[in-house]
Amino acid sequence: MTIAEMVELLVGGLAIGCIYSLIALGLSIIIRATGVLNFAQGEVVMLGAMFGLATYRLVPLPFPALFVAGALFAGVMAVIIELLIYRTLRVRRVPMVNIVISTIAMSILLQNGAQLVWGSEPIAYPRLFALEGLQLGPVRVAPQLVWIVVLALGMMLALQLFLRFTRAGLSVQAVAQDPEAAQLMGINLTRAVASTYGIAGILGGAAGVLLGSMFYASFNMGFLPGIKAFVAATLGGLGSIGGAMLGGIVFGLIETFTATSISTAYKDAVGMVLLIVILLVLPQGFAGAMRRGR
Amino acid sequence: MSEPVARVSPFAIAALLAGLLALLTLPLFLGKYHLHIVSSAMIFSIAAVALQLLLGFTGLLSLGQAAFLGVGAYTSGLLATGLKLPFELTIVAAGLLSGLSSLILVPILRLKGTYLGVATLGFTIIVHLVILNEEWLTHGSLGLMGIPRPSIGPWLLRSPAAAYYLYLSILGAACFVAYRLVIGRFGRALSAIMLNEDAAQASGINVTLYKAQAFVVSAVITGIAGALYAHHTQYLNPNDFSLWRSIEILLMVSVGGIGSIGGAVIGAFVVMLLPEALRFAAEYRMLIFALLLIVLMGLGQNGIAGLCVSAARAVSRRASFDPGRLERRELAE
Numbered sequence: 001m002t003i004a005e006m007v008e009l010l011v012g013g014l015a016i017g018c019i020y021s022l023i024a025l026g027l028s029i030i031i032r033a034t035g036v037l038n039f040a041q042g043e044v045v046m047l048g049a050m051f052g053l054a055t056y057r058l059v060p061l062p063f064p065a066l067f068v069a070g071a072l073f074a075g076v077m078a079v080i081i082e083l084l085i086y087r088t089l090r091v092r093r094v095p096m097v098n099i100v101i102s103t104i105a106m107s108i109l110l111q112n113g114a115q116l117v118w119g120s121e122p123i124a125y126p127r128l129f130a131l132e133g134l135q136l137g138p139v140r141v142a143p144q145l146v147w148i149v150v151l152a153l154g155m156m157l158a159l160q161l162f163l164r165f166t167r168a169g170l171s172v173q174a175v176a177q178d179p180e181a182a183q184l185m186g187i188n189l190t191r192a193v194a195s196t197y198g199i200a201g202i203l204g205g206a207a208g209v210l211l212g213s214m215f216y217a218s219f220n221m222g223f224l225p226g227i228k229a230f231v232a233a234t235l236g237g238l239g240s241i242g243g244a245m246l247g248g249i250v251f252g253l254i255e256t257f258t259a260t261s262i263s264t265a266y267k268d269a270v271g272m273v274l275l276i277v278i279l280l281v282l283p284q285g286f287a288g289a290m291r292r293g294r
Numbered sequence: 295m296s297e298p299v300a301r302v303s304p305f306a307i308a309a310l311l312a313g314l315l316a317l318l319t320l321p322l323f324l325g326k327y328h329l330h331i332v333s334s335a336m337i338f339s340i341a342a343v344a345l346q347l348l349l350g351f352t353g354l355l356s357l358g359q360a361a362f363l364g365v366g367a368y369t370s371g372l373l374a375t376g377l378k379l380p381f382e383l384t385i386v387a388a389g390l391l392s393g394l395s396s397l398i399l400v401p402i403l404r405l406k407g408t409y410l411g412v413a414t415l416g417f418t419i420i421v422h423l424v425i426l427n428e429e430w431l432t433h434g435s436l437g438l439m440g441i442p443r444p445s446i447g448p449w450l451l452r453s454p455a456a457a458y459y460l461y462l463s464i465l466g467a468a469c470f471v472a473y474r475l476v477i478g479r480f481g482r483a484l485s486a487i488m489l490n491e492d493a494a495q496a497s498g499i500n501v502t503l504y505k506a507q508a509f510v511v512s513a514v515i516t517g518i519a520g521a522l523y524a525h526h527t528q529y530l531n532p533n534d535f536s537l538w539r540s541i542e543i544l545l546m547v548s549v550g551g552i553g554s555i556g557g558a559v560i561g562a563f564v565v566m567l568l569p570e571a572l573r574f575a576a577e578y579r580m581l582i583f584a585l586l587l588i589v590l591m592g593l594g595q596n597g598i599a600g601l602c603v604s605a606a607r608a609v610s611r612r613a614s615f616d617p618g619r620l621e622r623r624e625l626a627e
Contacts, residue, residue, distance in 0.1 A: 031408075037408055037411075039541075085588060088592060089591065089592050089594075092592060092594050093594065094591060094592060094593075094594035095594070095596065097548055097552060098548075098591035098592070098594065099591070101544075101545065101548045101549075101587070101591050102587070102588045102591040102592070104541060104544075104545060104587075105584040105585075105587035105588045105591070106584070106588070108580055108583065108584040108587075109580075109581055109584035109585065109588075111580075112577075112580040112581050112584070113581060115577075116577060116578075116581075223538075227415070227419075227537060230412065230415075231412055231415070231416065234408070234409060234412040238408055238409070265423065265426075265427045266423055266427065268419055268423060269419065269420045269423045269424070271416075272416030272417070272419050272420050273416075273420065275412070275413065275416045276402060276413050276416050276417070279402065279405055279409060279412070279413050280401060280402060283404065283405055283406070283409060284409070285409075
């Protein structure tokens with residue numbers, strides 16, 4: 001492998017890793033705020049991809065606009081689902097397991113609903129990018145990958161700014177730390193949890209548009225990336241924001257390099273073996289190791 | 295104040311007997327197709343009971359059950375088609391190999407909660423990919439065909455009803471084994487681990503050993519269920535053992551009620567048969583299934599078993615009105 005090829009692979013792995021990071025971030029902030037493992041996060045990704053596509057068919061906007069549209073729609077859907085279903089369950093004080101199982105039900109519901117609306121065939125995304133690569137010295141990089149990395153990193157930066165500097169973001173953080181104390185301080189719990197799901201939805205939807213533009217959109221496109229993001233979030237340490245970002249990118253890089261250097265068929269398996277080995281050494285993921293190191 | 299444990303409610307006994315009678319006479323009423331579906335549900339009940347042992351009685355979340363099911367199914371299927379071994383041998387081999395494969399995972403049992411769930415999920419994905427890609431062994435995505443029906447000694451169980459009774463008796467045996475394990479010393483150790491691992495360790499329970507034993511037993515039972523599945527459907531496809539299958543088994547246990555062996559069986563029947571029963575709704579059936587699932591979870595009970603328990607309690611409370619009861623409750627509080 002030449003250096004140039006290495007760099008190209010690196011960019012590809014980074015792009016797919018950034019997508020996993022976005023989904024994993026959504027999973028992680030939901031776990032942090034509510035303790036719920038959201039199995040329907042992958043389906044939110046699918047909704048983002050589908051809506052980005054629908055927007056393009058309505059008005060052929062440029063890619064960043066589609067990205068925003070898909071993300072916002074997925075965010076709105078996530079908030080609706082949270083207020084309609086998960087909140088109802090929480091208010092009824094059902095055990096946590098019941099909420100997790102209902103997210104599995106939600107995943108079935110959204111997949112089958114999407115199949116009814118958009119059909120079972122994968123739908124190709126329109127060609128939004130120039131095909132010829134950007135030539136940077138000896139390295140040739142597809143503009144699409146650059147866009148993906150830039151948009152995903154921008155999204156993560158926006159998330160950090162939101163969590164740190166806005167009232168809504170701070171209340172999300174407070175609720176994640178201690179829901180009861182946050183409520184005593186006058187934070188509206190319902191609103192904070194709903195905005196957590198909203199943010200997770202926006203991140204997932206954004207990932208959906210990026211993923212769709214790389215491959216295609218289909219009713220079940222979210223399941224596997226959702227599971228992989230779940231693995232990435234675990235690698236990073238469940239509930240840790242930095243961990244989710246790092247976990248996603250590491251997982252994307254591992255996957256890409258295994259696919260080219262070891263075996264395409266076993267690329268997911270190698271990722272999983274590494275996952276198990278890493279969890280054996282660091283039972284709480286990267287974040288656990290960082291906490292211990294401190 | 296909790297009621298004494300030894301007292302089994304007459305409703306539970308009545309329900310158990312009615313259920314048993316229904317299961318025993320079922321082949322008389324069902325056509326071939328429906329008997330096939332019910333038999334599959336029975337086989338998955340065995341797998342659900344095995345997961346119940348982990349989730350409901352040890353507090354271990356395993357998403358690796360599909361892998362054990364797959365190891366068992368392919369072991370039995372390959373031995374039966376390749377080496378023409380008899381059913382009694384292949385099913386034992388399936389249980390053994392599945393149990394052996396679970397030994398690889400024993401080191402990860404020290405992971406907690408969701409982390410263990412993710413690690414076992416990884417195992418399912420690995421095994422699925424091996425089944426899919428090692429074509430020389432498993433025939434890959436073509437699937438494994440021509441697996442013979444189950445047989446006992448010289449008798450090939452050609453009639454679906456005979457096979458049904460075989461599955462029923464193995465399910466009965468699995469429930470019995472699970473029940474014996476759970477009520478005894480072993481089960482008490484497991485529930486101590488589930489309640490508080492550190493406290494269990496401090497009380498001299500070898501946490502790692504007990505967890506590993508529960509895990510291996512569960513894998514052996516699941517492997518046997520896999521073998522039955524192979525001989526029942528007579529055709530295996532790698533996608534029968536994807537991650538989704540693990541999630542499905544998890545659904546069975548939580549629909550039925552976590553911590554109840556009977557619940558696992560009920561849950562497996564509901565998860566397997568409800569989509570069949572909803573066939574009239576055509577493409578809407580999974581939507582309805584999911585909605586029903588959400589409603590069940592929203593009732594806030596521990597699955598169907600929890601629902602039955604509180605219903606039976608409400609009925610018996612009304613039936614046996616006891617004026618002293620209220621005062622006693624006040625005293626207790």
